[in-house]
Amino acid sequence: MKLSPRLSLGVLAGLATIGLALTGCTNTGAPTGGSSNAAPATQSVKAATGPTCSLSDYKGPKIDLKDAVVGFSQSEKEDNPFRIAETQSITDEAAKIGVKKLIKTNAQSTLSKQISDIQDLISQGAQVLIVAPLNSNGLEPALKTAREKNIPVLTIDRQLNAKACSDYVSFLGSDFVSQGKRAADQLIAGTGGKGNVAILLGSSGNSVTTDRTKGFIDQITAKAPDIKIVAQQTGEFARDKGQSVTEQLLQANPNISAIYAENDEMGLGAQAAVIAAGKQPGKDIQIYSVDGTKNAVSQIVAGAYNGVVESNPRFGPLAFSTLKSFLSGEPVGQSIVIEDSEYTPDNAASKVDSAY
Structure with a gap:
């Protein structure tokens, strides 16, 4: 710095x-x-x-x-x-x-x-x-x-x-609300404003989770009526939990076309779950998250991830x-x-x- x-x-x-x-x-x-x-x-x-x-x-x-x-x-x-x-x-x-x-x-x-x-x-x-x-x-x-x-x-x-x-x-x-809105804007642009979206929530009890969720949902509601949020479940900001939760969500909702993860670690866990389900992350199922880690940004470069808002x-x-x-x-x-x-x-x- x-x-x-x-x-x-x-x-x-x-x-x-x-x-x-x-x-x-x-x-x-x-x-x-x-x-x-x-x-x-x-x-x-x-x-x-x-x-x-x-x-x-x-x-x-x-x-x-x-x-x-x-x-x-x-x-x-x-x-x-x-x-x-x-x-x-x-x-x-x-x-x-x-x-x-x-x-x-x-x-x-x-x-x-x-x-x-x-x-x-x-x-x-x-x-x-x-x-x-x-x-x-x-x-x-x-x-x-x-x-x-x-x-x-x-x-x-x-x-x-x-x-x-x-x-x-x-x-x-x-501004965590703004981060959620910007992630929604990325997802709307990437999906053409259509699809079924799952949200991986962060840990409960803190302003980050509350505000990133609010910003995302408010923006989707206002700008993309053809996007349906089909599931919301906490991944506790952890990669392993993000993976296990996504595995469950994909089984319950096989028509999920995009995932919004409230941090990169959960997003990378979701990516692993998408691969395990026999689908291509970034293509069959788009993935967007918030943080800006090199691990996640590198996956965008590789074409296996779709967008990250920095925190x-x-x-x-x-x-x-x-x-x-x-x-x-x-x-x-x-x-x-x-x-x-x-x-x-x-x-x-x-x-x-x-x-x-």
Whole structure:
């Protein structure tokens, strides 16, 4: 992840705090979206209008990150590319800017462990917390512990059902409803607006699943009345579960012509199930998903997958630039939405090396 000499992440975060929309502008100086020749290696701010949060609002002390102990709570075991890239980005940026100490934990997809992990980070002296929540609800005990000590909490990639600038400082992440809509647009274009579609839902209890489902269904309903959604079942964001669920769905609904998976891992599991059923993925049954992993994008290049909407996990630079602004007393947006690219048969070959 590299900062552009023209427009740094710190500048982007600063612009975000005063509510400027930066749609179409990336850290690399290239336009974002499906028409760009390369997926952005870093994150750019899509829009950050709305309320801000400052240190005076939060009642915390000013902190220099070079003198700080920062805790990072990862929610899921790192057996998929999104979590691997996310943790690596936080780790790399902490080293790059010279954070005094970074302490990392992994909740292994268990909510009770994430609560205890965050409390352990605090007991180990963490003065600042970056949290990738497992679920939108349930972290209240950990947030309460942090708030009682005025420890700033920055949340990334999944939004909490809690109060910004009170229970936590800010959320950094994608527009998940938009991701669902864009995946629907890809599927509509690829199928000609006709067919029977199965949805592989993500894990229940978090904003990602809820919003990606809503965006997709709303867009299909509004734009493609000849597409019928014949099944919806959770694959829990896991490849093996995505495969087993798809096998069951194909047996129950042999007329399925397209699959929307709410992450690439489930999409790749669905691809394996399609092959096992004696059909050609990408042709007999089209597959669309959200994430932007190199594994999935490579399958588009191979003609065995049809489209991917990116969900950029490289939060390190934007997270630390946001924290730096906040901890120095500057206001930051309570919700900072990033710009995501996308991959199609037309651009996947030229963009695959920028996937994660």
